[in-house]
Amino acid sequence: MLFNVMLFFLITFSSLEVSATELFEVPEEELTKEVVLPRFDRLEMVRRPKVTFKNRFEIGVFGGAVFTEPIFNPYRYGLEGGYHFTENHSVSLSIAQWMSGLNNQYASSIEAQGGQGGDRYDLTRAPSPRMSYWLFYNLKAYYGKISLSKKDVLNMSLYTQLGVGATSFEHKTYPGVAIGIGQRFYFSPSAAIKLEARLQYQGSVNPFIGNQKLKKNQPKPSYSEFSDHQRFGTIIELGFVWLL
Amino acid sequence: MRKMFSILLLAILMIHFGGIDSLAIAQTAKRRKQIAANQPVTFKSDRIDRVQKLVTDNKFLEASIELYQLKKDKRLDQAQVSYLLGLTLMEQGYQQVAAMQFIDVIRRGKNKYVRSALNRLFIIADLLGEDSIIHYAVKKIAGDDPPAMALDPFYFRQGEYFSDNGNVKGAIESFRKISSKSPYYFLGQYKLYLSYLELNQPQQALAIAERMLRMANNQSDRHLMLLAIARAYYQGKDWEKAIRYYKMVPRDSLYWPQALFELSWAQLRAARFRSVVGTLQTLHSPFFENEYNPETFIVRSIVYVYICRFDEAEKTLMVFDKVFGGYVKKARSFYLSHKGQLRAYWDEVRKASLRLEGKNSQSHDGQIPYPIMKSIVTSGEIQKLLKYIIRVNQELARWESDGKLKGHSIFSYGRKVLSRRLQVAQNQVAKLAQYALERKIEDWTDLQEQAQFVMYEVVNGKKEALKAIISGVSDKQSDLDHDKQREFYVNNGYEYWPVDTEYWLDEIGNYHYMGKQQCR
Numbered sequence: 001m002l003f004n005v006m007l008f009f010l011i012t013f014s015s016l017e018v019s020a021t022e023l024f025e026v027p028e029e030e031l032t033k034e035v036v037l038p039r040f041d042r043l044e045m046v047r048r049p050k051v052t053f054k055n056r057f058e059i060g061v062f063g064g065a066v067f068t069e070p071i072f073n074p075y076r077y078g079l080e081g082g083y084h085f086t087e088n089h090s091v092s093l094s095i096a097q098w099m100s101g102l103n104n105q106y107a108s109s110i111e112a113q114g115g116q117g118g119d120r121y122d123l124t125r126a127p128s129p130r131m132s133y134w135l136f137y138n139l140k141a142y143y144g145k146i147s148l149s150k151k152d153v154l155n156m157s158l159y160t161q162l163g164v165g166a167t168s169f170e171h172k173t174y175p176g177v178a179i180g181i182g183q184r185f186y187f188s189p190s191a192a193i194k195l196e197a198r199l200q201y202q203g204s205v206n207p208f209i210g211n212q213k214l215k216k217n218q219p220k221p222s223y224s225e226f227s228d229h230q231r232f233g234t235i236i237e238l239g240f241v242w243l244l
Numbered sequence: 245m246r247k248m249f250s251i252l253l254l255a256i257l258m259i260h261f262g263g264i265d266s267l268a269i270a271q272t273a274k275r276r277k278q279i280a281a282n283q284p285v286t287f288k289s290d291r292i293d294r295v296q297k298l299v300t301d302n303k304f305l306e307a308s309i310e311l312y313q314l315k316k317d318k319r320l321d322q323a324q325v326s327y328l329l330g331l332t333l334m335e336q337g338y339q340q341v342a343a344m345q346f347i348d349v350i351r352r353g354k355n356k357y358v359r360s361a362l363n364r365l366f367i368i369a370d371l372l373g374e375d376s377i378i379h380y381a382v383k384k385i386a387g388d389d390p391p392a393m394a395l396d397p398f399y400f401r402q403g404e405y406f407s408d409n410g411n412v413k414g415a416i417e418s419f420r421k422i423s424s425k426s427p428y429y430f431l432g433q434y435k436l437y438l439s440y441l442e443l444n445q446p447q448q449a450l451a452i453a454e455r456m457l458r459m460a461n462n463q464s465d466r467h468l469m470l471l472a473i474a475r476a477y478y479q480g481k482d483w484e485k486a487i488r489y490y491k492m493v494p495r496d497s498l499y500w501p502q503a504l505f506e507l508s509w510a511q512l513r514a515a516r517f518r519s520v521v522g523t524l525q526t527l528h529s530p531f532f533e534n535e536y537n538p539e540t541f542i543v544r545s546i547v548y549v550y551i552c553r554f555d556e557a558e559k560t561l562m563v564f565d566k567v568f569g570g571y572v573k574k575a576r577s578f579y580l581s582h583k584g585q586l587r588a589y590w591d592e593v594r595k596a597s598l599r600l601e602g603k604n605s606q607s608h609d610g611q612i613p614y615p616i617m618k619s620i621v622t623s624g625e626i627q628k629l630l631k632y633i634i635r636v637n638q639e640l641a642r643w644e645s646d647g648k649l650k651g652h653s654i655f656s657y658g659r660k661v662l663s664r665r666l667q668v669a670q671n672q673v674a675k676l677a678q679y680a681l682e683r684k685i686e687d688w689t690d691l692q693e694q695a696q697f698v699m700y701e702v703v704n705g706k707k708e709a710l711k712a713i714i715s716g717v718s719d720k721q722s723d724l725d726h727d728k729q730r731e732f733y734v735n736n737g738y739e740y741w742p743v744d745t746e747y748w749l750d751e752i753g754n755y756h757y758m759g760k761q762q763c764r
Contacts, residue, residue, distance in 0.1 A: 030519060030756065036496040037749050040531055041602060047530035050746045145748075155746075 049143065051155045051186045053084040053243070060194065062094070062239025069233065070106045071207050072128045073099040080239070088140040096132040118217030125214055126207035127170035127223045134165030134178065146185075155186040161198065169205050171223035176202020180235075190243045198235040203228055299332070305648050308332040312654035323349045327357040330364060340639050340665055341658045343368045343377060350384060363391035370397045374632040374669070375625075379405050396426035403435055407442075415439050430456065430465060437472055441479055450476035467497040474506065483514035495753050501532065504753070508543055517547045521757035528563075529747040536615040536684075538568040538691050545698045551761035554705045561695050561702070571613040572688045578611045579681055586674035593677050596621045597630060612681065620680040629673045636665050 063077040076099060082092030102108075107123050114121035142158040161180035166173050180198030187193070206229045208214070213221040295314075298307040311329040314320055330345030346368070349361035362385050369377040382398070382405045385391070390398040403418035416439045422432035433456050440449035453472035460466040474489035490507035493499050504527055511520040524544045527537060541564035548557035582588040588611075595610040596617035610617055620626065640662040649655040743755060 030522075036494055038495045038500060038531070038752060039498065040749075041600075044531075045749045047533075047747045048745060145746075 046143065049155075050145075051143070051157070051189050051192075051243070053087050053090065053140070056084050057244045058082045058084070058090075058092070058241050059244065060239050060241035062096075062194070062196075062237045064096075064196075064235055064237030064239075066233045066235050068231075070103055071110070071123055071126065072103060072107075073101040074103055075099040076132065078132070080241075082136075082138070084243075087143075090138045090140075092136045092138060094132075094134045094136070096134075098129045098131065100128070114215050118215065120216055121214040122216045123207055123214065125220055126209075126226060127172070127205050129204075130168050130170060132165060132167045134163045136161045136163040136178075136180075138182070157184045157186075158182070159184075161196070163198070163200070165200075165202075167202060167204070171226075172205070172228075174203030174205075174228070176200050178202075178235075184241065192241045192243075194237075194239045194241050196235075196237045196239075198237075200233045200235060201230065202233065204231050205229075295328075304332045304335045305646070308336070309649070309652045309654050312652070312657065321355075323352045323355040323357050326352075327361050330361065334364065334368065338639060338643065338658065339368045339371055340636050341643070341661050343372070344661050347380070359389075363393070366391050366398060366401070367394050370394065370401060372632055372635055373628055375408075375628065376672075379408075396422045396428045396432075400428040400432050400435075403432065403439075407435065407439060412439050412442050416443075430459070434468070434472065437476075441476065444479070446476045446480035450480070464498065467493050467499045471499050471503055471506075474503070474510070478506065478510055478513075481513075483510050486510040487514060487516075500753075501527070501535070505537065505540060508540065512543060512547065517551050517761070518757050518759075520544070520547045521759075522755045525743075525755040525757065526752045529752050531747060531749070531752055534615050534618055536568070536571065536619040538564055538688070541568070542691060542694050542698065545695070545702075549698060549701045549705060551759070552705060552709070552763035553759055553761075554702045554709070556759065557698060557702045561699055564691075564695060568688070568691075571616055572685060575612050575616050575681060576685050579678075579685060586671050586678070589674035589677045589681075590670045592617055593621055593626065593630075593673055616681070616684060620677050620684075623676075623680065626673055626676050626680075629669055629676070633666060633669045633673070636662055636669065640666065 058081065060080045060082075061077070062080060063075065065074040065076070067074065076096040078094055078096030080092055080094035082090050084090040102123055111121040111123055138159045138161050140157050140159045143155070144157075145153050145155045147153045159182050161178070161182060163178040163180065164175070165178065166175045168174075178198045178200035180196055182194055182196035184192040184194045206227045209221060209225055209227070212218050213225065295307050295310045298304070298310065308329060311325055311332060314325045315322060315329070317325075326345045326348040330342045330349070333339075333342035333345065343365055346361040346365035349355065349357045350365065362381060365377070366381040366385060369381045378401050382402050385398070390402075399418045399421040403415040403422075406412070406414035406418060416436060419432045419436040419439065422428050426432070433452055437449045437452040437456070440446070440452065450473060453469050453476055457466065457469035457473065460469050470489050470492045474486045474493075477483075477486035477489060487507060487510045490503045490510060493503035497503070504523055508520050508523045508527070511517075511523060521544060524540050524547075526532075527535070527540050528544070541560055545557040545560040545564070548554070548560060578588075578592075592610045592612050596612075596614060599614065600618060600621060621630075640659070643649065643655075643658050643662060646655075649658070743751075
């Protein structure tokens with residue numbers, strides 16, 4: 001899905017590029033081939049940046065997936081809000097709602113391992129995740145721009161994240177930590193698409209208890225019978241952000 | 245070196261206090277001591293003996309203290325005492341206080357120390373780099389033999405002196421005498437080049453600059469010579485070659501902003517209007533917001549008028565008036581309320597200098613806007629004086645921290661001399677700053693007149709364009725560029741993209757104006 005989105009953008013911008021190329025001609029001798037940078041009293045790569053961050057709040061919506069979640073539905077969506085203390089430092093808080101159900105790709109084959117009919121495993125008996133709450137500290141590493149169409153310019157920022165948070169399951173809430181990297185593309189001084197990738201380490205429920213108890217023809221186990229375990233998870237999120 | 249100096253000094257002491265006629269005695273320490281012990285003296289006192297001994301023992305500071313006390317002894321030849329005091333102070337690195345001793349010798353009129361004092365004074369003046377002392381020494385030496393131990397510095401300073409006094413041919417003669425092995429050679433040749441330009445002989449100037457470009461052994465000199473060649477071509481009205489050389493000054497050069505400014509003029513003269521605007525877009529980027537360059541806005545507006553982009557011209561003039569008009573308004577207010585108040589001008593210079601050196605915060609707390617002060621403070625004359633002030637300040641700090649001097653009469657004398665020199669130099673800086681500010685205010689009036697002329701052309705051009713629309717010659721009202729949009733693209737030689745409100749360090753210098761001329 002993500003690949004399709006990116007492909008869409010690339011195709012769109014590539015088509016614009018053709019029309020922009022026809023706009024002008026610059027004499028060859030006027031084209032600069034230098035790679036050195038001018039020297040000024042203060043070393044600043046950009047003056048009057050189009051997107052400024054300092055003392056600005058932001059809100060956003062996002063959707064994403066925990067790609068290492070084999071049992072439960074890995075997709076989730078949520079809201080986020082943040083505040084930029086400086087041009088480079090910010091904090092953000094995100095709240096995500098997990099989609100209900102099981103992982104379509106793997107869960108049915110795991111369930112089938114129990115047998116047919118009443119012997120089939122029922123993974124819905126395990127407590128599933130409901131909400132995630134994360135607080136991130138973000139450090140902007142790079143602010144730049146890109147012109148894919150040669151007619152328009154997109155600003156972008158690359159940042160790293162450190163986060164602490166928790167994920168609540170039906171019976172219990174588990175804490176966790178995360179590190180991540182994010183990239184934003186600004187369509188205007190206030191609106192951006194964001195793409196974030198994170199590695200998180202957090203507590204979770206182990207859905208595999210004594211196999212017989214997961215079988216449909218067996219009495220439903222209580223949530224307290226499920227053990228806890230710590231695990232790594234990889235997350236990718238795509239969203240829209242508005243700087244206020 | 246120090247030993248040699250003490251031998252020489254001792255010889256001088258013995259010649260003058262002991263009546264010895266030859267300097268040949270200054271050979272070895274052993275020989276010196278023998279002479280000191282055996283030669284007859286015409287005037288002798290315990291104190292002279294003590295000075296001799298102190299010099300022999302390299303105790304110049306103590307010798308200076310003794311000699312200063314001898315200045316009150318009317319029985320002694322005071323020219324001689326001052327000269328010797330100057331030598332001992334010079335040996336300790338107290339150049340400014342020593343200079344006053346040599347000046348004292350010279351002012352006493354004809355005496356046998358004048359020539360030596362002049363030579364020493366010239367050496368000190370060259371080290372201190374202060375024009376009034378240099379000119380004093382050069383003027384006094386004129387007609388006499390130049391100092392043998394500082395021939396090249398003398399010719400260089402003499403050339404500068406002639407040049408400052410409008411004697412360009414004399415300056416050329418002096419600069420030509422500088423030996424090619426001298427550290428003054430490169431600068432001397434550059435001054436020679438400038439002298440030829442002043443005489444409106446760009447071909448000779450060009451030949452010198454091209455030769456110096458080949459000889460330049462560091463990047464800074466090389467860039468200066470590229471600029472020099474471009475200027476010679478410009479003066480020779482060879483715009484295309486001038487443009488080529490201006491463009492050869494690399495972006496990381498200290499001369500690049502100046503090259504850009506001059507390039508815009510060369511491009512204008514070569515009728516490369518679109519290129520002019522591209523070049524000026526760089527100079528008008530926020531990276532140059534601390535530069536006082538109102539003239540470039542007039543140039544830009546003229547180009548827009550040439551290509552009938554009247555709205556662009558109007559917008560440029562509006563920026564010119566808003567930005568620089570604001571600066572000049574503040575500067576004028578300061579000028580009117582601080583006439584003759586040199587201290588206030590010195591304070592302004594000091595604040596601007598501190599910021600220029602990065603020792604002050606980026607917020608300028610002076611009353612005259614920083615871009616104006618920056619253009620004043622960076623002028624050659626003021627920079628030279630500021631460097632002199634730093635040297636005198638350093639000498640004063642060293643003098644005051646010298647524990648052995650404290651408690652002696654020479655201590656308060658030296659402090660007074662140095663403080664006075666500082667005061668004089670600061671007043672000179674303040675006067676130059678005041679004069680420069682006055683000129684800037686006057687120039688602003690001229691620039692405003694030019695802006696009004698351009699504005700007249702803008703209004704006239706707009707009127708003609710409207711007439712054309714009304715009479716049906718043209719119905720393309722959109723050509724009048726009502727949206728006032730500028731079309732600039734950045735090109736790094738391979739790719740291009742539009743300039744989009746923000747300015748990047750790696751983009752400046754690569755702007756290309758894409759607006760077309762709209763004259764019909």
